[in-house]
Amino acid sequence: MHTHVPGSRVSVLNDAEVDPSGQYVLYWMTSHRRTTHNYALQRAADWSRHVGRGLLVLEALRCDYEWASERHHRFVLDGMVDNAAAMEGRPGITYYPYVEGSIGEGKGLLESLAESAAVVVTDDYPTFFVPRMLAAVSHRLETRLEAVDSNGLVPMRSTDRVYPTAYTFRRYLQKALPAQLELAPLEDPAGNLAGLEQPTVPGPILARWPSAEAALASGGPDLTSLPLDHSVPSTQLRGGERAASERLDGFLKQALGRYDDRNQPDEDVASGLSPYLHFGHISTHAILARLAAHEDWTPNFEGRPTNGKRTGWWGMSSPAEAFLDQFVTWRELGFNMAALRSDHREYESLPEWARNTLTEHASDPRPYLYSLEQLDSASTHDELWNAAQRQLRREGVIHNYLRMLWGKKILKWTATPREAARLMIELNNRYALDGRDPNSYSGIYWCLGRYDRPWGPERPVFGKIRYMTSANTARKLRVREYMERFAR
Ligand SMILES: Cc1cc2nc3c(=O)[nH]c(=O)nc-3n(C[C@H](O)[C@H](O)[C@H](O)COP(=O)(O)OP(=O)(O)OC[C@H]3O[C@@H](n4cnc5c(N)ncnc54)[C@H](O)[C@@H]3O)c2cc1C
Structure with missing residues (x-):
C-alpha cells in the first residue's frame, strides 16, 4: 500500500491480514479525537483507497473509564459535536458516534463492526487504560488491527532509550527532529476519498448500539442520566477541534509575546492547550505549523548545534523557543517514558x-x-x-x-x-x-x-x-x- 505515514508510527497488533472483501475500513478513534493532522486517520484513509472501500469512523465514549465525570465527558462530547460536523457530507466517509448509556452497554460493538471490516486502525496512546485495552482487543479481533502514533513530533517508539532528563532528551530531539518534521501528517488526511462508496453501519449493529448523531446535533446526550461522577461538573471551557483552534489563535496573537512571564499567576499568558492536547483535539503538528507561520519561520537546521541547549536551536523568537521547549521537549519526554516503561505511573x-x-x-x-x-x-x-x-x-x-x-x-x-x-x-x-x-x-x-x-x-x-x-x-x-x- 502507498502511504506517507512513517512505519515507526505504526504497530500491527495481531497476525491477521487485510481482508479485501471487507465492506469498509474502520478507524476506531479513541485518543486523537480530531479530523485534521491525524496520522491514524491518514493511515485508515490510505487503506480505504488501497482496498477501494469507504471509511467508517467509530468514535465511542464509554462511561466506566477511571475518573469518569461530567467534566471529562462534556469535553469529549464537545469534540464529538465538532467531528460530526467536520465529517458531515464528506464523500467516502461515515462518522458513527456512540455514547454508552450504562456500564458495559458498549461491549461487543467494536468486535461486531470489525467483523465486516477490511482492517481496523486505531490510536496508539501510551497511558491510562489504552495500552491495556489495545492488548485485550488485539487478542479478540480476527481482523487486522493497527495502532498509529499521532502523539507528537517524534514517534514515541523511534528510540528504545528512556531519557532521564530534559537535557539528554533535547539533545536526542535536536538530532531526530529535522528528518521527522519532513514527515508531517496531512492537514486533511481523509480529504481524498471521492469515488468510494459511503459505508453504512449494519442495521443490527445500529439497532443494538444506536448512533449518538441526533443527540450530538443538540449538543450531546443529557449527562445527568449517565453513571458518571456528578460531583465533578463540567467547566466553562469548551472542548473540541474548533475551540482548540480558537485558543491557539488567541494565544499566538495575544499572549505568546509575553510567554517568558508565564510564571506570574496574574499574567494569563500560557497557551491553555493542555486539555486539547490530552484529548487529541489538536495536534502538535498543527500547533507547530501555526506557530511557524506566526513567526514567519521555515525549518533550517543547517549548522545548528545539537548540544541540548534550551534556546537557539529552532531559530525562532525567545518566547516561541521557550514555548517549544515546554510543548515539544517536556511534553514528548513524558511520552518517551510512558511508551517505554509500563511502570511509569508507579x-x-x-x-x-x-x-x-x-x-x-x-x-x-x-x-x-x-x-x-x-x-x-x-x-x-x-x-x-x-x-x-x-x-x-x-x-x-x-x-x-x-x-x-x-x-x-x-x-x-x-x-x-x-x-x-x-x-x-x-x-x-x-x-x-x-x-x-x-x-x-x-x-x-x-x-x-x-x-x-x-x-x-x-x-x-x-x-x-x-x-x-x-x-x-x-x-x-x-x-x-x-x-x-x-x-x-
Ligand atoms: C504536579 C503536576 C501535575 C501535572 N499534571 C499535568 C497533567 O495532568 N497534564 C498535563 O498536560 N500537564 C501536567 N503538568 C505539566 C504542566 O503543568 C502543564 O502541562 C501546563 O501547565 C499546561 O498548561 P498550558 O497548556 O497552558 O501550558 P503551556 O505553558 O502553554 O505549554 C504548552 C504545552 O506544553 C506542555 N507542557 C508545558 N509544561 C509542561 C511540563 N512541565 N511537563 C510536560 N509538558 C508540559 C503541555 O502539553 C502544554 O499544553 C503537571 C505539572 C505538575 C507540576
Missing part, C-alpha cells in the same frame, strides 16, 4: 537517588498531615495552596507554577512519599481536564525527583528533592490577585 519508576533520599527521610516528622478529603476540599492552613486546589476544582486547570508548588506541598503534608504520589494522582486525574496523560505522571513524579537532580541543603521530609515553599512563591510572584480570584 512510585518505583522514580530514579534511585530520589527513592533513596525520600526513604532516608520517610520517618521525619511532618508539620501537618492532611487526608485526601481535607486536600480535596482545599481545607489546609495554607491559603495559596487552597487557592490552587480551588482553581483545579472549579476550572479543571491549575496555573503551571502553582501546580509545582501544589505537588511539593502534598509531599510535605502526607505520611509517606508513596502516599503523596497516590493523592496527587487522585486529585489531578479527578479534576484536571488535562489529567490521565503522560504529562500527568511527568509532573507528579517531577515533584518527587523525576527528571531532576539532587539539591542541597538536605531538608526534612524532602531530603535532596528540590524544595518549594508558599512563602518563597509569594515573595517571588504576584499572587494577591490569584488568591482573591480563588478565595473560599
Whole structure:
C-alpha cells in the first residue's frame, strides 16, 4: 500500500491480514479525537483507497473509564459535536458516534463492526487504560488491527532509550527532529476519498448500539442520566477541534509575546492547550505549523548545534523557543517514558537517588498531615495552596507554577512519599481536564525527583528533592490577585 505515514508510527497488533472483501475500513478513534493532522486517520484513509472501500469512523465514549465525570465527558462530547460536523457530507466517509448509556452497554460493538471490516486502525496512546485495552482487543479481533502514533513530533517508539532528563532528551530531539518534521501528517488526511462508496453501519449493529448523531446535533446526550461522577461538573471551557483552534489563535496573537512571564499567576499568558492536547483535539503538528507561520519561520537546521541547549536551536523568537521547549521537549519526554516503561505511573519508576533520599527521610516528622478529603476540599492552613486546589476544582486547570508548588506541598503534608504520589494522582486525574496523560505522571513524579537532580541543603521530609515553599512563591510572584480570584 502507498502511504506517507512513517512505519515507526505504526504497530500491527495481531497476525491477521487485510481482508479485501471487507465492506469498509474502520478507524476506531479513541485518543486523537480530531479530523485534521491525524496520522491514524491518514493511515485508515490510505487503506480505504488501497482496498477501494469507504471509511467508517467509530468514535465511542464509554462511561466506566477511571475518573469518569461530567467534566471529562462534556469535553469529549464537545469534540464529538465538532467531528460530526467536520465529517458531515464528506464523500467516502461515515462518522458513527456512540455514547454508552450504562456500564458495559458498549461491549461487543467494536468486535461486531470489525467483523465486516477490511482492517481496523486505531490510536496508539501510551497511558491510562489504552495500552491495556489495545492488548485485550488485539487478542479478540480476527481482523487486522493497527495502532498509529499521532502523539507528537517524534514517534514515541523511534528510540528504545528512556531519557532521564530534559537535557539528554533535547539533545536526542535536536538530532531526530529535522528528518521527522519532513514527515508531517496531512492537514486533511481523509480529504481524498471521492469515488468510494459511503459505508453504512449494519442495521443490527445500529439497532443494538444506536448512533449518538441526533443527540450530538443538540449538543450531546443529557449527562445527568449517565453513571458518571456528578460531583465533578463540567467547566466553562469548551472542548473540541474548533475551540482548540480558537485558543491557539488567541494565544499566538495575544499572549505568546509575553510567554517568558508565564510564571506570574496574574499574567494569563500560557497557551491553555493542555486539555486539547490530552484529548487529541489538536495536534502538535498543527500547533507547530501555526506557530511557524506566526513567526514567519521555515525549518533550517543547517549548522545548528545539537548540544541540548534550551534556546537557539529552532531559530525562532525567545518566547516561541521557550514555548517549544515546554510543548515539544517536556511534553514528548513524558511520552518517551510512558511508551517505554509500563511502570511509569508507579512510585518505583522514580530514579534511585530520589527513592533513596525520600526513604532516608520517610520517618521525619511532618508539620501537618492532611487526608485526601481535607486536600480535596482545599481545607489546609495554607491559603495559596487552597487557592490552587480551588482553581483545579472549579476550572479543571491549575496555573503551571502553582501546580509545582501544589505537588511539593502534598509531599510535605502526607505520611509517606508513596502516599503523596497516590493523592496527587487522585486529585489531578479527578479534576484536571488535562489529567490521565503522560504529562500527568511527568509532573507528579517531577515533584518527587523525576527528571531532576539532587539539591542541597538536605531538608526534612524532602531530603535532596528540590524544595518549594508558599512563602518563597509569594515573595517571588504576584499572587494577591490569584488568591482573591480563588478565595473560599
Ligand atoms: C504536579 C503536576 C501535575 C501535572 N499534571 C499535568 C497533567 O495532568 N497534564 C498535563 O498536560 N500537564 C501536567 N503538568 C505539566 C504542566 O503543568 C502543564 O502541562 C501546563 O501547565 C499546561 O498548561 P498550558 O497548556 O497552558 O501550558 P503551556 O505553558 O502553554 O505549554 C504548552 C504545552 O506544553 C506542555 N507542557 C508545558 N509544561 C509542561 C511540563 N512541565 N511537563 C510536560 N509538558 C508540559 C503541555 O502539553 C502544554 O499544553 C503537571 C505539572 C505538575 C507540576
